[in-house]
Amino acid sequence: MTILEKVTALLGEGAVLEPSTDRVPRIAPGSPDAVALLLGTAHQEGWRVRIEGAGTWLQSDAPADLALTTRRLDRIPAVEPADLTATAEAGIGLDQLRQQLADRGAWLSIDPPGLAGRTLGSIVATATAGPLRHGFGPIKDHLLGVTFVTGDGRMVQSGGRVMKNVAGYDLTRLQAGGFGAFGVIVLVHLRLRTLPRADVTYLLEGAREDLTQVGEDIAAAGLTPAALELVSPALARRERWVLGVRLAGSPALVAADEAGLRAASGGARFMPLRAEEAHAFWMRLAEGFAVRPVTFRIGGVPSASDELLDLLQHQLGDEWISASPAAGAIRWTGDATIDRLQRLRRTLAGLEVPLTLERAPWPLRGAVGHFGAYREGVGPLVAGLRRTFDPGSALVVATEGS
């Protein structure tokens, strides 16, 4: 029997989709149990499995015997507006999830890079936060728990559905940003916020150093923007760098922050956007990171943001960059070689700044790895965790590169 025949016998014809462009059979299990069944079988048979969501973020090109896509795990079993929690399967698109939540007055306050239909599982597995990280924290701060399936088909629950939970070790945080190295996320319990009753965006164009100063003044003035993002001209499609300020929350707080923004900007002319313009600005920013072949993020201390932007400009060019200076987070996208990325990672490591490769074609991803330049003692722990959750190395993940 071929792999495809065995999988069809196991999960039924409905689980078999059109193969990917590299002719790897693409399987879409219809339930978490089916994911466990498939991975348990893959482990026993020695199949190599790559994990996919909607196929809009990480390139679907890892060498594998089959591709497991979560796109049929697209249900939202629970939305609890009164508790501000929701439970969603990993294959749900963020756009669909957002809509369902908005209909119930709830909001998942994340705006990850990528296309609107990017799956929740992909966002969690890669921990790709967007500009809203400034006000609401990294992806892991929005998670209450996950259920995942290990590389050998075991289903593991972590966390729960309540706002505070310290029962057991926090395997949820291991999965958030694990890039699938420790299993396939199938179900996610989310912490929500009330849909903001006021949500406004202001833009300011100018020289990068001037905008950085304005950003620092805004922070010093005690404003609490949901997003405070510095965007390169090419990514923003503007003449000069752009500082985007998003204020979201209760009308009273937003009105107070708007007044504060005018006072703090020292005469700088922030341009208010209409709702549809604001939506288009933030969407364009998110989608921009899914267009070019390579995207990575780096995380330094806030005071190093300028120096790090200079470094990126010097080593790779600064065409497509977005940064939350106050959070010390910078995302870059463009074209880069293996050699340049490895050199950059080494340079950054010397500055105590990790580089996480978010997406790249397999030859580059496989060589550079999502992670690298581990500090003392980290490598053996990561290897041990990999062996624990994927003892047969069934999951094809470019954890550290070759």
Place this chain on the structure above:
Amino acid sequence: MDGLPTHRRLPDLVVLPGTREELIAVVRLLAAHDVPFVPRGAGTGLSGGALADEGSVLIVLTRLNRILKMDAGNRAAIVEPGVVNAKLSAAAQPHGLQYAPDPSSQSACTIGGNVAENAGGPHCLKYGVTANHVLALELLLADGTMVESGSPGGEPWGPDLVGLFVGSEGNFGIATKITVRLTPLPRAVRTMLADFNGLRTAGEAVSAIIAAGIVPAALEMMDQSCIAAVEDSVYAAGYPRDAAAVLLVELDGRNEAGVIAETEAVAELLRKSGARSVRIAASEAERERLWQGRKKAFGAMGRLSRDLVVQDAVVPRSALPQVLETICTIAKRYDLVVSNVFHAGDGNLHPNISFDATDPALKQRVEAASAEIMSTCIAAGGTITGEHGVGIDKLRYMPLIFDPESLGAMQAVRRVFDPKERVNPGKVVPVHACREWTSIRSAKFGMRNDDRQFNSAFPISHSTLEPVP
């Protein structure tokens, strides 16, 4: 014992290293002789998590109490594990900063202990728990290996080992150096006290505030029994004795106008939800007095009788009114005094039972009532601990919320850090309830065994998931 008087253990030896180097030397010596050990901070924990049995060495870290770096510009600090929580905030205050997690024991508890337990506190509703404030950790594993996890900016070197370590209750090793995020001090603060005729009404007021999209800095509830204990103590805060419950609500922010507007909105919501009166603290002294009553409530309840059972369950916020009523019913049925003081905004309950453990019959009733309260919370979709940790106290409840496979996964992760399970043995994971992680898989074609138990913390059966209509 620790802050929970119901568990007592006697270690063979207690060591108090005075420097990081001494600590490393001690751990490496114990590794060479295969001796189990238990790291301990100030011993204020409430789960028996830092108790060492006979045959174990207790390593007390309170002498490692230096703030190594205060980086106000980047809003971060690097500290040794024995630094007292409140002292860190005091050191940050001149820079206009604070360390936000504020457990009630913050005047004594240590940052290392906070990291081990993923400690919370009243203001975690807005600012998050310890896990949200730790950027990097230097770790000392049981075999003496050092690990540098996390980075000064918070981005991990690879998978999030910092996130995994926080809350591991000392089972993965010792954090020898901790980089924490500091938060700007609020420029405006308003604290108010609302009193209610019924617990249910107070619970409904909590839901109304959350549903309005307002995130108070703190939203705490105390019931009549707790109010009486506080008012009878030296910590008397002026809470109305005849109230069935009081809510202590604090709003803060960097913008005075915004905080005033939200305070008015919350006061109106409280009145509409049935508050008898809403009192806004008129001075810092009044605010401190209101908070003292809340923060010292555990101490006040400790005066009621010889022993105290402290629970730490969490329920969905909307379930609070029903769960509180059920807890009252259970208390009446077992003829016990149950006092509730808790973080209502998070749904984090602390039903406390005062009793005399020298009375065997009473002790038995307390144990039965405790188990019933926990079952009630789990059945409501909750969990067994929100901030105190599992330790040994809640070990027996772990199989109620995690299936054997998930418990086995936890044990397997622990073995990655500590293959011989020498650090803080016998805590967190009930080994007898774990599915063996390293065994040969089921002979059935890829199938997991069918005897797994999905439990009430995850009451949604995977096979019956239905989309929201």
